[in-house]
Amino acid sequence: xxxxxxxxxxxxxxxxxxxxxxxxxxxxxxxxxxxxxxxxxxxxxxxxxxxxxxxxxxxxxxxxxxxxxxxxxxxxxxxxxxxxxxxxxxxxxxxxxxxxxxxxxxxxxxxxxxxxxxxxxxxxxxxxxxxxxxxxxxxxxxxxxxxxxxxxxxxxxxxxxxxxxxxxxxxxxxxxxxxxxxxxxxxxxxxxxxxxxxxxxxxxxxxxxxxxxxxxxxxxxxxxxxxxxxxxxxxxxxxxxxxxxxxxxxxxxxxxxxxxxxxxxxxxxxxxxxxxxxxxxxxxxxxxxxxxxxxxxxxxx
Amino acid sequence: xxxxxxxxxxxxxxxxxxxxxxxxxxxxxxxxxxxxxxxxxxxxxxxxxxxxxxxxxxxxxxxxxxxxxxxxxxxxxxxxxxxxxxxxxxxxxxxxxxxxxxxxxxxxxxxxxxxxxxxxxxxxxxxxxxxxxxxxxxxxxxxxxxxxxxxxxxxxxxxxxxxxxxxxxxxxxxxxxxxxxxxxxxxxxxxxxxxxxxxxxxxxxxxxxxxxxxxxxxxxxxxxxxxxxxxxxxxxxxxxxxxxxxxxxxxxxxxxxxxxxxxxxxxxxxxxxxxxxxxxxxxxxxxxxxxxxxxxxxxxxxxxxxxxxxxxxxxxxxxxxxxxxxxxxxxxxxxxxxxxxxxxxxxxxxxxxxxxxxxxxxxxxxxxxxxxxxxxxxxxxxxxxxxxxxxxxxxxxxxxxxxxxxxxxxxxxxxxxxxxxxxxxxxxxxxxxxxxxxxxxxxxxxxxxxxxxxxxxxxxxxxxxxxxxxxxxxxxxxxxxxxxxxxxxxxxxxxxxxxxxxxxxxxxxxxxxxxxxxxxxxxxxxxxxxxxxxxxxxxxxxxxxxxxxxxxxxxxxxxxxxxxxxxxxxxxxxxxxxxxxxxxxxxxxxxxxxxxxxxxxxxxxxxxxxxxxxxxxxxxxxxxxxxxxxxxxxxxxxxxxxxxxxxxxxxxxxxxxxxxxxxxxxx
Numbered sequence: 001x002x003x004x005x006x007x008x009x010x011x012x013x014x015x016x017x018x019x020x021x022x023x024x025x026x027x028x029x030x031x032x033x034x035x036x037x038x039x040x041x042x043x044x045x046x047x048x049x050x051x052x053x054x055x056x057x058x059x060x061x062x063x064x065x066x067x068x069x070x071x072x073x074x075x076x077x078x079x080x081x082x083x084x085x086x087x088x089x090x091x092x093x094x095x096x097x098x099x100x101x102x103x104x105x106x107x108x109x110x111x112x113x114x115x116x117x118x119x120x121x122x123x124x125x126x127x128x129x130x131x132x133x134x135x136x137x138x139x140x141x142x143x144x145x146x147x148x149x150x151x152x153x154x155x156x157x158x159x160x161x162x163x164x165x166x167x168x169x170x171x172x173x174x175x176x177x178x179x180x181x182x183x184x185x186x187x188x189x190x191x192x193x194x195x196x197x198x199x200x201x202x203x204x205x206x207x208x209x210x211x212x213x214x215x216x217x218x219x220x221x222x223x224x225x226x227x228x229x230x231x232x233x234x235x236x237x238x239x240x241x242x243x244x245x246x247x248x249x250x251x252x253x254x255x256x257x258x259x260x261x262x263x264x265x266x267x268x269x270x271x272x273x274x275x276x277x278x279x280x281x282x283x284x285x286x287x288x289x290x291x292x293x294x295x296x297x298x299x300x301x
Numbered sequence: 302x303x304x305x306x307x308x309x310x311x312x313x314x315x316x317x318x319x320x321x322x323x324x325x326x327x328x329x330x331x332x333x334x335x336x337x338x339x340x341x342x343x344x345x346x347x348x349x350x351x352x353x354x355x356x357x358x359x360x361x362x363x364x365x366x367x368x369x370x371x372x373x374x375x376x377x378x379x380x381x382x383x384x385x386x387x388x389x390x391x392x393x394x395x396x397x398x399x400x401x402x403x404x405x406x407x408x409x410x411x412x413x414x415x416x417x418x419x420x421x422x423x424x425x426x427x428x429x430x431x432x433x434x435x436x437x438x439x440x441x442x443x444x445x446x447x448x449x450x451x452x453x454x455x456x457x458x459x460x461x462x463x464x465x466x467x468x469x470x471x472x473x474x475x476x477x478x479x480x481x482x483x484x485x486x487x488x489x490x491x492x493x494x495x496x497x498x499x500x501x502x503x504x505x506x507x508x509x510x511x512x513x514x515x516x517x518x519x520x521x522x523x524x525x526x527x528x529x530x531x532x533x534x535x536x537x538x539x540x541x542x543x544x545x546x547x548x549x550x551x552x553x554x555x556x557x558x559x560x561x562x563x564x565x566x567x568x569x570x571x572x573x574x575x576x577x578x579x580x581x582x583x584x585x586x587x588x589x590x591x592x593x594x595x596x597x598x599x600x601x602x603x604x605x606x607x608x609x610x611x612x613x614x615x616x617x618x619x620x621x622x623x624x625x626x627x628x629x630x631x632x633x634x635x636x637x638x639x640x641x642x643x644x645x646x647x648x649x650x651x652x653x654x655x656x657x658x659x660x661x662x663x664x665x666x667x668x669x670x671x672x673x674x675x676x677x678x679x680x681x682x683x684x685x686x687x688x689x690x691x692x693x694x695x696x697x698x699x700x701x702x703x704x705x706x707x708x709x710x711x712x713x714x715x716x717x718x719x720x721x722x723x724x725x726x727x728x729x730x731x732x733x734x735x736x737x738x739x740x741x742x743x744x745x746x747x748x749x750x751x752x753x754x755x756x757x758x759x760x761x762x763x764x765x766x767x768x769x770x771x772x773x774x775x776x777x778x779x780x781x782x783x784x785x786x787x788x789x790x791x792x793x794x795x796x797x798x799x800x801x802x803x804x805x806x807x808x809x810x811x812x813x814x815x816x817x818x819x820x821x822x823x824x825x826x827x828x829x830x831x832x833x834x835x836x837x838x839x840x841x842x843x844x845x846x847x848x849x850x851x852x853x854x855x856x857x858x859x860x861x862x863x864x865x866x867x868x869x870x871x872x873x874x875x876x877x878x879x880x881x882x883x884x885x886x887x888x889x890x891x892x893x894x895x896x897x898x899x900x901x902x903x904x905x906x907x908x909x910x911x912x913x914x915x916x917x918x919x920x921x922x923x924x925x926x927x928x929x930x931x932x933x934x935x936x937x938x939x940x941x942x943x944x945x946x947x948x949x950x951x952x953x954x955x956x957x958x959x960x961x962x963x964x965x966x967x968x
Binding site: 044046047048049050051052053054055057060063064066067068070071074085087088089092093095096097099100103106107110111112113114115116117118119121122123125126128129130132133135136137140141143144147197207208211212213216272276283287290294299300 | 673676683687696702709713714719721728735740746747832833836840847854856857858859871873876877878879881
């Protein structure tokens with residue numbers, strides 16, 4: 001329950017902090033922290049424009065996309081405390097529910113019949129597919145390390161025993177951060193501020209969305225950031241009691257947002273052709289975590 | 302109460318009567334008669350199978366006199382599971398087929414033959430699951446292969462169809478040769494064709510070689526790489542209800558065979574399990590990669606079948622590892638996941654083939670690049686295809702997730718093992734399975750998006766319309782069953798638990814408790830799926846409430862300031878999967894046909910450009926082998942000279958040779 005509210009609060013500020021970081025680095029004052037949320041509220045109040053090519057898929061897709069992320073939020077635990085839903089293998093459910101949202105956002109882009117949106121859809125499908133093994137190997141390795149199979153049990157048991165696991169947690173942070181960037185189509189995979197449709201991924205998929213639906217899609221993006229931030233928090237909090245974890249939660253979310261802003265300020269977007277290699281390299285980092293887990297468990301003999 | 306013997310007699314009599322009657326009834330009623338017969342057979346055999354699911358093995362001995370002695374017929378849980386799947390899929394297939402073949406009503410004799418073959422096809426598959434006698438099994442297997450091959454070449458005027466049919470025929474006979482070798486080997490060692498002889502054989506001999514022979518033999522049917530090359534040819538060539546049934550159940554009969562042989566194994570589980578997992582992960586990846594790039598949508602579905610066989614194989618491999626490691630959890634999760642995925646795949650794959658068939662019937666093309674925007678003219682078919690596509694990707698809230706989740710759980714439970722090579726294999730399998738899931742999203746968004754969404758890319762000769770109720774009805778039934786699996790999985794999990802608990806392979810100490818535990822988790826998951834649907838409904842409600850009264854304009858799609866309408870410029874299936882094809886160009890062989898622009902060419906002329914993906918294994922494995930075979934057999938061409946006189950001489954020579962050999966006691 002608590003984590004659900006915490007993620008919601010974090011989501012409100014997350015995007016604003018990224019934008020603020022970026023504007024500070026580029027020497028501008030930048031909009032207020034709450035500007036992204038104000039944008040969404042403005043969108044919720046607007047009417048919509050639909051393409052005449054679209055069908056009901058286009059209308060229902062943002063709803064399903066949003067609902068899938070809400071569902072994924074219910075699975076996220078808070079250290080030793082369970083989320084709403086917790087069972088053995090819940091991270092599989094987490095990944096596959098997010099996949100459902102992605103499925104709908106892809107077909108909604110294809111529903112418009114626009115060549116640009118199809119292009120974005122194709123890239124989104126490809127890149128998120130490439131990121132999939134990194135997440136599964138990461139979670140599999142943590143399951144191996146802790147001997148548990150659910151998010152909450154894994155995170156609660158992660159740091160019992162040895163401090164070396166914090167090294168693995170840092171590697172895992174890198175992997176999850178990068179997955180978050182891929183899932184949200186940010187630098188260095190995709191540049192959300194680009195002005196050329198040919199080079200966009202996520203932005204071009206939602207060219208035809210407007211009004212309430214666009215608002216939902218933007219909110220989903222903020223929530224996704226906060227969810228991955230919460231996963232990163234979980235990698236570190238372990239069995240620390242509430243009193244410390246709540247401030248830790250916000251500090252880590254804040255740091256993650258600043259990290260993302262910094263990456264976006266100082267990196268250029270990769271060439272599309274290089275993205276696949278980069279994302280696949282993430283899998284090898286995950287494999288590194290796997291071998292780390294094997295080493296800690298002493299299975300290399 | 303109808304006993305086993307009575308059921309067999311009854312079904313054979315009814316089928317025989319139907320085969321005779323089908324010649325005499327009016328054209329319109331032929332498909333109904335076939336549907337009725339298939340229905341009666343499905344009900345008869347399911348009824349006697351149902352108790353077998355819960356442990357009452359039923360046996361019957363068919364006396365054939367001196368010919369083959371007593372042939373044991375046995376229905377245990379495993380047979381019952383497959384018999385019921387066969388019965389259900391054939392039933393939906395025959396109902397759908399009745400509507401699908403409406404346009405072919407002019408060719409009367411072909412329809413007669415088609416429906417007769419369909420009835421035989423169903424019976425032979427059921428018999429394959431019951432017969433526990435090597436020779437009889439081969440005969441039923443052969444009837445199954447031949448009848449399905451004849452069903453495939455329904456459109457025999459098309460030389461390509463004939464070619465695919467012959468390809469299928471040849472590959473199935475290589476499979477039969479392997480199976481025959483296996484059975485004869487057992488016969489020579491034990492003196493019996495009864496399947497129980499396997500127990501004796503495996504107790505006394507090395508397990509691995511015989512198993513591998515059978516695995517290869519059944520693998521041809523199931524479509525493990527590199528034995529899969531018949532699938533992408535046969536499935537597109539066959540009429541859609543036949544491809545639905547073939548993909549739904551005939552490849553599963555191969556899985557049945559593998560299960561059957563495994564149930565007799567005594568040792569070498571670990572090694573065989575590792576072999577099976579490795580092959581299965583590669584099969585899954587290879588299948589879905591090809592599915593992602595192919596544009597013939599029925600061929601794409603055929604490749605997707607290969608992928609799902611890979612997933613089932615991963616389950617089987619985990620089960621074997623469970624047996625090898627003495628880990629009951631792995632045994633139940635692996636084999637259980639595989640069995641459930643057999644059911645699930647038979648459901649959504651037949652659903653997808655039927656809806657793809659509806660598209661083919663209306664548009665007369667299998668090339669998705671020529672279609673587009675069909676969701677407006679065929680909304681029901683579009684929704685059905687969408688449901689199938691989501692389910693086959695293993696995405697909640699549909700049934701595919703349930704079985705994939707069990708298999709994932711098996712892989713994760715296996716991580717508690719202590720052996721390093723198993724751990725590495727398992728983590729790579731998890732990664733492989735997740736990539737399979739990711740690519741299947743790509744493949745199915747591509748297929749669904751290209752066929753049903755956007756605007757039509759080409760003017761078709763006939764305007765497509767929604768298909769008849771007769772074709773839609775079986776698809777609705779399949780969706781209902783799929784939903785039952787998704788939301789009441791415990792029914793199916795209990796049945797599977799029972800089957801696995803009674804499998805002859807089982808050792809003492811294999812507690813089912815862990816599996817029951819997972820069964821609770823899975824029924825919880827279906828509850829969460831329901832929660833998910835509620836969340837969607839709530840958000841939809843909020844959306845309707847908020848946008849009420851607000852303006853909603855309808856304008857052309859934003860073309861980045863270009864206002865002309867160019868349906869041809871829509872993103873195509875080819876371009877959608879091109880980046881993937883490019884990354885994996887070494888595996889997805891693309892061949893292009895075009896004429897280079899010459900240096901002196903100034904004025905534009907019309908040009909042609911064609912590009913096609915080729916099957917890696919067909920190109921580099923099957924084709925070279927068959928080429929060399931043809932080279933060798935060329936020298937024996939003179940034997941088949943087309944003169945009947947020579948053939949009579951061959952016969953006489955053969956008879957004399959047999960006579961001399963037996964007379965001199967040489968064999």
